[in-house]
Amino acid sequence: MCQDRIGGLPTFETERVSNAVSYAACLIPCCVKHAVFRKGTSFPLERRLIFRYTVSMPRAEGFFEFSDFLEEPKDKEIGKKPDSTNKKHAVLKEYFGYTAFRPGQEAVIDAILAGQDTLAVMPTGAGKSLCYQIPALLLGGLTIVVSPLISLMKDQVNALREAGVCAACLNSALSLQEYTETMRLLSSGDCHLLYVAPERLLNENFLHSLKNVRGNGDTSVEDMTDGLSVRHQDKARLNMVVIDEAHCVSQWGHDFRPSYLQIAEFIRGLKQRPVIAAFTATATPKVKDDILAMLGLRDPYVMSTGFDRQNLYFEVQKPKNKKNALLEFLQRNKRKSGIVYCGTRKNVEDVWEFLSDRNFAVTKYHAGLEDAERHANQDAFLYDRKTVMVATNAFGMGIDKSNVSYVVHYNMPKNIESYYQEAGRAGRDGESAECVLLYSGQDVRLNEFLITRPGEDGAEPDEALIQHNLELLKKMTWYATGTDCLRSRLLSYFGESAPSFCGNCSNCNTQFDEIDVTVEAQKLVSCVMRVEQRGRRFGKTMIADIVRGANTEKIRAQHLDTISTYGIMRELSAHRVRLILDFLIERGYLALDAGEYPVVRSCEMSREIVFDRKPVSMMLPKEDKPPRKQTASLGEPGTVLAEAVQNVLSLDEALFEKLRDLRRNIASAANIPSYIVFADAALRDMCRKKPKNRREFLDISGVGEIKMEKYGDLFTALIREHEGE
Numbered sequence: 118m119c120q121d122r123i124g125g126l127p128t129f130e131t132e133r134v135s136n137a138v139s140y141a142a143c144l145i146p147c148c149v150k151h152a153v154f155r156k157g158t159s160f161p162l163e164r165r166l167i168f169r170y171t172v173s174m175p176r177a178e179g180f181f182e183f184s185d186f187l188e189e190p191k192d193k194e195i196g197k198k199p200d201s202t203n204k205k206h207a208v209l210k211e212y213f214g215y216t217a218f219r220p221g222q223e224a225v226i227d228a229i230l231a232g233q234d235t236l237a238v239m240p241t242g243a244g245k246s247l248c249y250q251i252p253a254l255l256l257g258g259l260t261i262v263v264s265p266l267i268s269l270m271k272d273q274v275n276a277l278r279e280a281g282v283c284a285a286c287l288n289s290a291l292s293l294q295e296y297t298e299t300m301r302l303l304s305s306g307d308c309h310l311l312y313v314a315p316e317r318l319l320n321e322n323f324l325h326s327l328k329n330v331r332g333n334g335d336t337s338v339e340d341m342t343d344g345l346s347v348r349h350q351d352k353a354r355l356n357m358v359v360i361d362e363a364h365c366v367s368q369w370g371h372d373f374r375p376s377y378l379q380i381a382e383f384i385r386g387l388k389q390r391p392v393i394a395a396f397t398a399t400a401t402p403k404v405k406d407d408i409l410a411m412l413g414l415r416d417p418y419v420m421s422t423g424f425d426r427q428n429l430y431f432e433v434q435k436p437k438n439k440k441n442a443l444l445e446f447l448q449r450n451k452r453k454s455g456i457v458y459c460g461t462r463k464n465v466e467d468v469w470e471f472l473s474d475r476n477f478a479v480t481k482y483h484a485g486l487e488d489a490e491r492h493a494n495q496d497a498f499l500y501d502r503k504t505v506m507v508a509t510n511a512f513g514m515g516i517d518k519s520n521v522s523y524v525v526h527y528n529m530p531k532n533i534e535s536y537y538q539e540a541g542r543a544g545r546d547g548e549s550a551e552c553v554l555l556y557s558g559q560d561v562r563l564n565e566f567l568i569t570r571p572g573e574d575g576a577e578p579d580e581a582l583i584q585h586n587l588e589l590l591k592k593m594t595w596y597a598t599g600t601d602c603l604r605s606r607l608l609s610y611f612g613e614s615a616p617s618f619c620g621n622c623s624n625c626n627t628q629f630d631e632i633d634v635t636v637e638a639q640k641l642v643s644c645v646m647r648v649e650q651r652g653r654r655f656g657k658t659m660i661a662d663i664v665r666g667a668n669t670e671k672i673r674a675q676h677l678d679t680i681s682t683y684g685i686m687r688e689l690s691a692h693r694v695r696l697i698l699d700f701l702i703e704r705g706y707l708a709l710d711a712g713e714y715p716v717v718r719s720c721e722m723s724r725e726i727v728f729d730r731k732p733v734s735m736m737l738p739k740e741d742k743p744p745r746k747q748t749a750s751l752g753e754p755g756t757v758l759a760e761a762v763q764n765v766l767s768l769d770e771a772l773f774e775k776l777r778d779l780r781r782n783i784a785s786a787a788n789i790p791s792y793i794v795f796a797d798a799a800l801r802d803m804c805r806k807k808p809k810n811r812r813e814f815l816d817i818s819g820v821g822e823i824k825m826e827k828y829g830d831l832f833t834a835l836i837r838e839h840e841g842e
């Protein structure tokens with residue numbers, strides 16, 4: 118009888134041994150040795166897989182004997198050590214329930230398995246966790262995953278345990294009991310993945326416990342699985358160190374954490390250097406170089422999967438009233454789950470109250486809330502009790518919730534990296550999702566204030582860093598105010614080339630016209646030069662006011678109505694003048710000084726416009742803006758997006774709702790978020806394939822051996838019932 122309740126798995130009892138489900142429970146790594154093999158030895162991964170495979174045949178017929186476990190596998194093919202290709206595919210299906218890798222995953226896994234240090238830059242939702250979890254299982258022994266946030270660790274460990282992998286975490290939020298249990302797992306050598314906060318790496322106790330883990334020759338015991346000959350010392354070795362959110366090591370990144378600087382020291386202190394694998398979702402070339410240098414990666418394999426997330430629709434709105442715009446959007450998306458990001462705590466409270474008053478199932482999150490409330494609110498959102506989360510950027514890093522259908526930014530973030538990371542929390546399940554930014558000029562000023570204010574200790578911030586951050590803010594502002602394809606702008610920020618028209622963003626959908634603006638450009642540039650001739654410089658608004666002939670107190674007082682370019686663009690709307698002015702600045706024909714009041718000035722390239730009369734054209738929205746067509750925005754027939762739409766349309770909605778209810782019941786009974794039981798995508802696959810038995814259930818994307826054993830009967834019974842069988 119195994120008394121241990123490890124990895125969130127059900128306790129195995131010998132009385133129920135003839136039941137197939139109990140058998141499966143005891144086949145979970147940490148229970149194998151207690152329940153079946155009492156000799157104090159444990160098994161390398163391949164061995165456990167073999168046992169699972171051996172029993173998977175009779176399982177289909179119902180029951181099987183205890184002795185099934187004790188017999189050597191009869192099939193010689195199974196006993197043969199498979200090559201690494203077969204192994205990684207076996208682990209992918211066995212534990213995670215997938216039959217194919219996503220782009221980039223395999224290359225990273227291969228590099229790590231070959232013992233090469235690795236830096237992988239993969240967007241949110243590309244499946245970066247699998248890239249180290251699979252090698253961790255195949256390498257055996259221990260893998261340490263350095264992770265910045267407790268919520269991230271908790272989620273990952275839950276998901277791994279749910280998949281039947283022995284994983285644990287060490288952080289300040291553990292109870293004494295949890296801490297003791299983690300330490301016990303660590304010294305037993307059963308733990309495959311240990312998630313650790315960076316602050317803990319140089320902690321004496323932690324280093325001491327690792328010493329035991331790393332073991333040495335004298336505890337070496339030949340495992341009873343002599344055919345595969347894995348020795349105790351190997352199983353206990355620290356084989357890999359993974360650095361998640363690796364951009365935190367760089368102060369040029371958007372989320373610098375000083376504690377990340379300890380990682381390199383920790384690695385240097387290890388007697389035997391393990392493989393080092395670093396992962397991040399966002400990294401500009403500068404940050405990338407920093408990661409490589411600061412972590413001391415040796416001859417690393419560097420991989421970037423590309424940043425495009427085809428299932429995300431990008432939109433920028435410049436509403437007069439943000440609350441009304443938000444309300445309109447949320448009413449359209451009432452049944453979906455999503456995040457509304459605000460720039461400040463005050464805005465969070467304000468928006469939260471506004472939506473609460475209008476009966477939305479809304480919750481909130483920011484650093485000013487008490488810990489208990491913050492956690493309760495986060496859980497309410499994760500467990501689908503609330504559908505809208507209003508939060509500051511303190512929320513979301515490490516949140517793995519896959520069914521987030523939209524991310525609305527109520528305020529513009531301070532740079533594109535933050536924006537893309539936050540917006541990228543939508544559509545992690547690969548379903549169509551929307552990312553909407555509600556922009557206003559005040560957002561720019563708020564961010565400038567945040568960037569230039571003194572640090573918490575009152576210290577003046579570093580001037581070079583301020584300039585760097587203001588430059589990033591400028592690029593973010595261009596994203597929000599520009600008129601070209603939003604996707605192409607995001608991708609070009611990350612150094613990727615992209616077509617100028619994606620057809621799945623608000624700018625593309627407002628139906629662009631290519632318009633010759635040569636004359637308008639000449640007028641604007643010469644206005645800036647005239648102003649400079651008078652020894653003056655102004656911001657964009659004032660320049661636009663002058664050319665449009667605005668009759669304001671400011672203009673009269675400064676005699677700007679006497680400039681020769683005053684009123685030369687009267688016929689255009691203020692908005693259009695601003696679009697053209699923004700375009701000229703963005704293309705470098707005019708420059709914009711950073712600072713509290715950014716001023717427009719002429720530059721070298723301005724000469725091309727006024728002296729060389731260079732022709733300039735730009736994509737401008739038609740003056741009469743037609744409403745956005747939802748279906749037209751989702752791509753031509755045959756494209757990935759069109760297929761996604763088709764899949765959603767043809768879904769058996771009634772069955773989907775039933776499956777969701779079942780999933781919710783299972784999740785709340787186990788006190789884990791629904792998506793850890795199954796992602797929405799897995800439920801949709803069930804709706805399409807309608808599996809009626811265990812074998813068919815195993816074909817569902819996201820169903821591995823453990824989940825099949827745990828939930829297969831429940832879900833297939835429900836599907837049979839739904840089909841009237």
Ligand SMILES: [Zn+2]
Pocket residue numbers: 601602603604605617618619620621622623624625
């Ligand atoms: Zn576009």
